[in-house]
Amino acid sequence: MNSGPKRIVIVGGGYVGMYTALRAQKKLSRGSAEIIVIDPQPNMTYQPFLPEAAAGSVEPRHVVVPLRRVLKKCRVLTGAVTEIDHERRSVQVRPGVGESYxxxxxxxxxxxxxxxxxxxxxxxxxxGIGFKTIGEAIFMRNHVLGRLDFAASVEDPVARKRALSFVFVGGGYAGVEALAELEDMARYACRYYATIDPSEMRWVLVEAANRIMPEVSVGLSSYTADRLRERNIDVRLDTRLNSAVDGHIVLSDGEAFQSDTLVWTAGVRSHPLAAKSKLPVDERGRLTCNANLTVKGLTGVFSAGDTAAVPDLSKKDPNALCGPSAQHAVRQARVLGENLVRTVNGQALEDYKHGYAGSVASLGLYRGVAELYGVKVRGPLAWFIHRSYHLSRVPTFNRKVRVLADWTAALFFPREVVSLGQLQTPRSDFARAAAIS
Structure with missing residues (x-):
């Protein structure tokens, strides 16, 4: 390392990248380090609000945080890191347009x-389509409402049934919350379609395990499944998706039907950059890390979040690792930011030890489940706790106020149930006009 200001490069501007940079820019003395954050997107998405953005409860722009506005003391580069060369201590960046550098x-x-x-x-x-980005959330909102528009405009019963069938694969938090919020929105929207009864819609949740939401207790998992079934949501446990060719859905239990909507939320895996980097990784492609969030066997390399295999010191099992959750990512980022400061200042690093507080989930408007310090909460109170918790966690006071304003307005005005499908193909009208001329 040089004797001048240290250059800290942070690959990724998500939970870990943004929160780490926030802590480091706050704690590092002026002139001691230069912080560079690199991400393909110039913003960080607060993913727990994606289901509410898809349902129209939160304005999509309020779910994302502009990196340059928040990281005022950092340099933000918009591009994808395609290669890490630790021997040369450099990363290769590919911008959206132009040559890599x-x-x-x-x-x-x-x-x-x-x-x-x-x-x-x-x-x-x-x-299929995922549910990890704001673009996917907006698409799903427009798509679901668009399928209602289509079903109300055709007389073919087969086409209607296909349009009104919605399949979600994966029963973790992402899948359950996305399905619950979108079903709630679609059910509300049906009041504006004289020819569509909510009972005509078919919502299917496919989960390969024997229960949904493994993050919570068995009792709360069963309660959640029961509440979904009360809304005529078809919860299929111990079931896999075998095929989806041309929208023909085939499940492992033998059932087959047509659907225009297939949402895949069956887990995540480490970004392939980790395995490609030639840094030490485990069998799942995650960087093997020490409890202090340094990468094992290397000097000056740190990692956290979904890309990192970090020991879970809160468990008795010495081989236990932290799971890929937003709660871990945010808390690890705080420790990581502090350890960057400690490294620059020549101080000893601290370990990350997670104290489990609990879990919260929304199941649609005024419905939710929560488990806090072993106490199980259900219904409207759990929904309120869910919103309060995430409002406290969404970055910046600006975003907190805007999200709160969205929720407040929703108390006095009906839901917006307009499909803006033209956003998916913005050039189609112009292209047709140009073809005519």
């Missing part, structure tokens, strides 16, 4: 996050 570093944080964990299921790549 190298950025050198003294200290490196590898936190590109995760991508959807898919399986080689026929038709999945062509028919």
């Amino acid at each position: 190298d950025v050198s570093y003294d200290l490196l944080v590898v936190a590109p996050g995760s991508i959807a964990r898919t399986l080689p299921i026929p038709g999945l790549a062509e028919q």
